[in-house]
Amino acid sequence: MDLASLKPVVGYRPGRGRERLLMICFYNPSGIPTIYENIASWQAFSRYQIEIVNLWPGRGGKPLHLLPSLDLNQYAGIIIHSTVSYFPGNLFALDQELTTPFEEFDGVKILMKQDEQVQTRRFAEYIALKKIDLVVTCLPPEEWEKAYPRELVGDVDFLQAYTGYISPALRNVKRIPVEGRAIDVSYRGSIQPLEFGRLGYEKRAIGNDFLATSNNSSQLKLDISSRWEDRINGTAWFEFLRSSKVVLGVESGSNLFDFTGEVASWCRSYEERNQDMDPGSKAYYIKAHEEYLHAFEGNVNYAQISPRHFEAAVCQAAQILYEGHYSGIFIPYRHFLPLKRDMSNFAEAVDFARDERRLKEFAERTYEEVVLNPAYHYERFVEQFDAAVEQRMRIKNMGHGKTASATGQKARPKALLLMAHEPSLDPRIDWFSEGLSHDFDVCEIGIYKHDVENTAPTLERLSDHRVRVRIEREPSIWDTIVTSGGLEQENSVGIQALQYLYLLEQLPAALLARTIGAHDADEDDLYRFRWYCRYFVTRNAALIRAARLVDSFDLIATVDLDTLPAAAVLAKELGVPVVYDAHEYWPHSNPSFRHWEIDFWTKLESELLSETTYRLTVSPQLATEMSGEYGRSFTHIPNCASLGIESSIDLERVLRERAGKEEVVFLFQGNFSPHRGVENLVEMWSEVDPRATLWLRGPDSDIKAAAIEIARNKGTLNRTVFFPDAVPEAELVMAAREADVGLIPYEPFNLNYRYSSPNKLSQYLAAGLPIICNEIDFVRSVVVNNGVGTAVNFRERDNFIRTINAYVTDRPRIAELSRKAQVFFTECFNWQVQSRDVYAAVKALVPEEAVRQRALDFDWISDQRKWNAEPSTQEARIATLEADLRRYTAEIQRLHTDYPEHIRMLNSLVRDVSLFTLIKYRVVLATKIAVKRWISYPAAWPLKVVVEAGLRYRRRRQEN
Numbered sequence: 001m002d003l004a005s006l007k008p009v010v011g012y013r014p015g016r017g018r019e020r021l022l023m024i025c026f027y028n029p030s031g032i033p034t035i036y037e038n039i040a041s042w043q044a045f046s047r048y049q050i051e052i053v054n055l056w057p058g059r060g061g062k063p064l065h066l067l068p069s070l071d072l073n074q075y076a077g078i079i080i081h082s083t084v085s086y087f088p089g090n091l092f093a094l095d096q097e098l099t100t101p102f103e104e105f106d107g108v109k110i111l112m113k114q115d116e117q118v119q120t121r122r123f124a125e126y127i128a129l130k131k132i133d134l135v136v137t138c139l140p141p142e143e144w145e146k147a148y149p150r151e152l153v154g155d156v157d158f159l160q161a162y163t164g165y166i167s168p169a170l171r172n173v174k175r176i177p178v179e180g181r182a183i184d185v186s187y188r189g190s191i192q193p194l195e196f197g198r199l200g201y202e203k204r205a206i207g208n209d210f211l212a213t214s215n216n217s218s219q220l221k222l223d224i225s226s227r228w229e230d231r232i233n234g235t236a237w238f239e240f241l242r243s244s245k246v247v248l249g250v251e252s253g254s255n256l257f258d259f260t261g262e263v264a265s266w267c268r269s270y271e272e273r274n275q276d277m278d279p280g281s282k283a284y285y286i287k288a289h290e291e292y293l294h295a296f297e298g299n300v301n302y303a304q305i306s307p308r309h310f311e312a313a314v315c316q317a318a319q320i321l322y323e324g325h326y327s328g329i330f331i332p333y334r335h336f337l338p339l340k341r342d343m344s345n346f347a348e349a350v351d352f353a354r355d356e357r358r359l360k361e362f363a364e365r366t367y368e369e370v371v372l373n374p375a376y377h378y379e380r381f382v383e384q385f386d387a388a389v390e391q392r393m394r395i396k397n398m399g400h401g402k403t404a405s406a407t408g409q410k411a412r413p414k415a416l417l418l419m420a421h422e423p424s425l426d427p428r429i430d431w432f433s434e435g436l437s438h439d440f441d442v443c444e445i446g447i448y449k450h451d452v453e454n455t456a457p458t459l460e461r462l463s464d465h466r467v468r469v470r471i472e473r474e475p476s477i478w479d480t481i482v483t484s485g486g487l488e489q490e491n492s493v494g495i496q497a498l499q500y501l502y503l504l505e506q507l508p509a510a511l512l513a514r515t516i517g518a519h520d521a522d523e524d525d526l527y528r529f530r531w532y533c534r535y536f537v538t539r540n541a542a543l544i545r546a547a548r549l550v551d552s553f554d555l556i557a558t559v560d561l562d563t564l565p566a567a568a569v570l571a572k573e574l575g576v577p578v579v580y581d582a583h584e585y586w587p588h589s590n591p592s593f594r595h596w597e598i599d600f601w602t603k604l605e606s607e608l609l610s611e612t613t614y615r616l617t618v619s620p621q622l623a624t625e626m627s628g629e630y631g632r633s634f635t636h637i638p639n640c641a642s643l644g645i646e647s648s649i650d651l652e653r654v655l656r657e658r659a660g661k662e663e664v665v666f667l668f669q670g671n672f673s674p675h676r677g678v679e680n681l682v683e684m685w686s687e688v689d690p691r692a693t694l695w696l697r698g699p700d701s702d703i704k705a706a707a708i709e710i711a712r713n714k715g716t717l718n719r720t721v722f723f724p725d726a727v728p729e730a731e732l733v734m735a736a737r738e739a740d741v742g743l744i745p746y747e748p749f750n751l752n753y754r755y756s757s758p759n760k761l762s763q764y765l766a767a768g769l770p771i772i773c774n775e776i777d778f779v780r781s782v783v784v785n786n787g788v789g790t791a792v793n794f795r796e797r798d799n800f801i802r803t804i805n806a807y808v809t810d811r812p813r814i815a816e817l818s819r820k821a822q823v824f825f826t827e828c829f830n831w832q833v834q835s836r837d838v839y840a841a842v843k844a845l846v847p848e849e850a851v852r853q854r855a856l857d858f859d860w861i862s863d864q865r866k867w868n869a870e871p872s873t874q875e876a877r878i879a880t881l882e883a884d885l886r887r888y889t890a891e892i893q894r895l896h897t898d899y900p901e902h903i904r905m906l907n908s909l910v911r912d913v914s915l916f917t918l919i920k921y922r923v924v925l926a927t928k929i930a931v932k933r934w935i936s937y938p939a940a941w942p943l944k945v946v947v948e949a950g951l952r953y954r955r956r957r958q959e960n
Helices: 033-045 090-094 118-127 141-147 194-214 236-240 262-273 283-291 307-314 345-355 356-371 378-394 427-436 493-506 509-516 523-550 559-575 595-611 619-631 651-658 678-685 702-714 729-736 759-766 777-785 796-807 811-827 833-843 871-898 898-910 916-918 925-933 939-960
Strands: 019-027 049-054 075-080 107-112 134-137 157-160 182-188 222-225 244-249 319-323 338-339 414-418 441-447 456-462 466-471 556-558 578-581 614-617 664-669 692-697 739-744 771-773 789-790
Touching: 019 033, 033 049, 033 378, 075 771, 090 118, 090 427, 107 118, 134 378, 141 157, 157 378, 182 194, 182 236, 182 345, 194 222, 194 244, 194 262, 194 345, 194 427, 236 244, 236 307, 244 307, 244 345, 262 283, 262 307, 307 319, 307 356, 319 345, 319 356, 338 345, 345 356, 414 427, 414 523, 414 559, 427 441, 427 556, 427 796, 427 833, 441 523, 466 523, 493 523, 493 559, 493 595, 509 523, 523 559, 523 595, 556 559, 559 578, 559 595, 578 664, 595 619, 614 619, 614 833, 619 777, 651 811, 664 759, 664 796, 664 871, 678 692, 678 702, 678 796, 692 796, 702 939, 739 759, 759 811, 771 777, 771 796, 777 789
Parallel strands: 019 049, 019 075, 075 107, 107 134, 134 157, 182 222, 182 244, 244 319, 319 338, 414 441, 414 556, 441 466, 556 578, 578 614, 664 692, 664 739, 739 771, 771 789
Antiparallel strands: 456 466
8 A cells, every 4th residue: 555645745736626725734744644645635536726734843832823925815715624723722823924814814714623522612713703614524413503503603514524534545455355364353542631531531441341351361362552652653554454353443532522621621630639540540530430521421422433444444354343323334233243331242252253254244344335335435525525615605705816706696617728829810719719608708828929029918808708818928937847736747648748848859969860760850850840849838838827827717628739738737737628629630730741740749649639528620521530540539610700790791782793794703812821722823824714813812921922923924913813912800701702703722732731621611601702622622522512612623724724714604603603602601601500519518518516616817917926937036946956057067077988888878778768758757857957948058968867867767667
């Protein structure tokens, strides 16, 4: 059993959660496992992001307290763990030095209590004073009013809890047979204070009485003690239980509640008066009970099951327990043998302990009915806790940046939409985001265009349910890809991918080429690959950083592979689904990519797709191709303009105006990019009917300039071939209406072009233009199958010219196809119709009960300190790293001088294990290499680090 894996993670912890909750604890990380396991389980299973502050070991005898530097306002709530709430003095002192005391904190306040019998009234007063919202109590509901009178505590919710639950690690404890165990009956008790009453006394009484009654006559091997020095902790405790056939036990808690402290005060006086008696003896307790304690015994029913009972059941030790209720979980003669307090059935207990068949029967039944019952697992209880917190958040006005105010309305789910470019550049962003905003509050985060000088983060409100954030391209990446999330992020596919890309960008050319299989790469190829690595890392780091500041989402939607690492990181932290909208088949997006680049980016996309929940792309053909390649299903929404854009066009009036004209205007509208067939189109246009006019409208580019030069050389420029000025995206449909026929000359150069869904397809249709397209699969299927135009191979010159001329000579056909095109757009090929099923599926990914109550936080946009790293922070990092850098510089010199064979070993290491695997085994190469951002270092240093890491990995593998 690996207890280390159950320990809490302190400090900032990107977790599963929604809102951030601060849990205030006091525990020894090497102490009793059940304590720190309890805290770790809350972190692991809560859908909230629980951060830990551990006040152990205390400060010079002073009451426990939080430091004034702690800002509670960054949290949606605080949890005061039972480890700091035992003594009222600690509890009242916790917030004394804070700028915002608990009663002024507007987040949800949760108090966890155990051992509630101690000075109970003080805790009720604390609940009222600090305006606690939720008390997690071990009291059964029928006893709540006794301990926490409503007239005193006010408006507070209660949630009953056991003192412990069964964790996954406990359920994974190896089971061993009862036969052959060395101990027949075992027990470890404790001496509790007198004021704990009968249940406190019984913690030692059962062991003492069992030993005394046995008197070595039972011939049982016993290991029973209540001495402090005989206590067993850590993994040794579980080995002790696994060595025991039977474990003794009693109910936990105390049925004697000392509301005011008067009982404890009397007990201290009793101890002073009876120093001649053995405080562990039965006579000592009986005398105190008869003199005073009997008047309070049983004033509250607080007897309950203990974590020890679960632990014994997990280790499949049978149990002999004092008669009791045990929270209704353990049933007598089914899960345990009841032992009478006067030991009158001791012989029955001995017979039970000797009967291995019966012991096995009890142990296995208890394991199946209790250990494997989800009702007693940490996961189930934390789920109930989350629901109680969420209910409290619904009725509590948390203010801006915390939760939705108590308006009585249901909170809307919140969606994050990530892109690695300026959002306005791609109309699909608007279409997708607008549709998503019908069910979600959408926050878009994109990157400024490269020519923008002012790169401070900005916020643009697009509608009541859509906001758009723009951020700079290259912030500091240290916190994101090197130290992000601490050790619990070691299995984050997103973080690993960014670390890998960051490392590859640093490697020398020969090593880089060998690592990624770029054996045919020239200098330009490697420069391009490095550029893309840097591009991925900087943009994803920026997106992650901004999204964390906005703080709380129920869904992440992400655009293309170049934002998928960020989505994977955030999804792991928040525990939310990811919708991946692949606008293209990214590994095939750059026509200049070499085969090894396509292979590399395909493998990266395949890895990251494991973090996605729902995937779509732009055409059914591309969806089929990507589903086959990645083994994960893709659906599709074609690129379609939104319904309503066609309403501004009076198509019949336009057709009447153009009916008598001989000139027919053919339009290409869009970017002039490689393999869009524009140059070939201009080349052929000199041979078509002179009544055919070609308009090519789009932004300036090298390809546009080349097309203009071709037209000039052919003598068609500004005669039959024109290049009108580009228009804004919102005006494209209206501008298209000036033409008669739309052209889509894209060449089937690769999968992206062959299966593309150009925006202009729906824009032409909305404008009422029939379409002539090249033989590219999806566009052809839309145009031909719906009778809105013609498909022709643009490389077959004669066929193309005949097609153009046929349209020129048949204007009535153009009018007929125009009407049909606009009807087809209105009834079918628009965003609203095509996206309907996808939005229904996406909405279903976030059930109503899972919606976060916190509002999105944009205060950091006006407070630049939260976005820009403090200079002092960077200086501190540099200071910490300089000494390490000097040491490594000296080591490099030594390595090259004394151990040149290490460098030669690099070749075999690269063949032996991939660099990605090195990172996976937590060799923190990126941590050391990241210092380059501030300090220069010898070029050979990365080689040394890789060699050293490889040798370390090889040694580990040999040892294992």
